[in-house]
Amino acid sequence: MFVYEKKLQYPVRITRPDPRMAAAIISQYGGPDGEMAASLRYLSQRFSMPHKELKGLLTDIGVEELGHLEIVGAMVYQLTRCLNEDQLKEGGFDAYFTDHTIGVYPQAASGHPFTTAHIAVKGDPITDMHENLAAEQKARTTYENLLHLADDPDVKDVLRYLRQREIVHYQRFAEGLGIVRDKLDERNFYAFNPALK
Numbered sequence: 001m002f003v004y005e006k007k008l009q010y011p012v013r014i015t016r017p018d019p020r021m022a023a024a025i026i027s028q029y030g031g032p033d034g035e036m037a038a039s040l041r042y043l044s045q046r047f048s049m050p051h052k053e054l055k056g057l058l059t060d061i062g063v064e065e066l067g068h069l070e071i072v073g074a075m076v077y078q079l080t081r082c083l084n085e086d087q088l089k090e091g092g093f094d095a096y097f098t099d100h101t102i103g104v105y106p107q108a109a110s111g112h113p114f115t116t117a118h119i120a121v122k123g124d125p126i127t128d129m130h131e132n133l134a135a136e137q138k139a140r141t142t143y144e145n146l147l148h149l150a151d152d153p154d155v156k157d158v159l160r161y162l163r164q165r166e167i168v169h170y171q172r173f174a175e176g177l178g179i180v181r182d183k184l185d186e187r188n189f190y191a192f193n194p195a196l197k
Helices: 019-025 035-048 052-080 087-089 095-100 125-149 153-183
Strands: none
Touching: 019 035, 019 125, 035 052, 035 125, 052 095, 087 095, 087 125, 125 153
């Protein structure tokens, strides 16, 4: 089902180490509003989605989010790959380094590890589409917060690209919600369950 191209969806070419920025960006790898949660959410929701075009939408965006996970992982690695001991300590990356060296580990900026509690799957098309709209907005906000913290143009370039993709995904899920609404029996608008029909 998947075709893997051995290159990033968007190039990451960070030359200046920055442990402080890596410690913040890691949230978009394994944090509650990060790319891992998004990809698993959408790829899990598609199984119970009753509408073929929305299954396709969830698959497309879920797979793209896996590509974004790869981009964020590359950013974290490039920001930390050449750090010395003093830089690790001064940049506040020493605790992470103690547990993971420079391995890219799924966690939030707060240090909390990834948990499947970040994945919201209800099996109801309206609920799941609303969840996805909110998830894309939260991810966009996180990327904007990271842009405020960043000063390296190479880092900002990639963050802007990822933020823009969140906006596009939000628009696609809004269209998807419209499709769900068009297909529902209006008398049962908020209680739709395909198994009960």
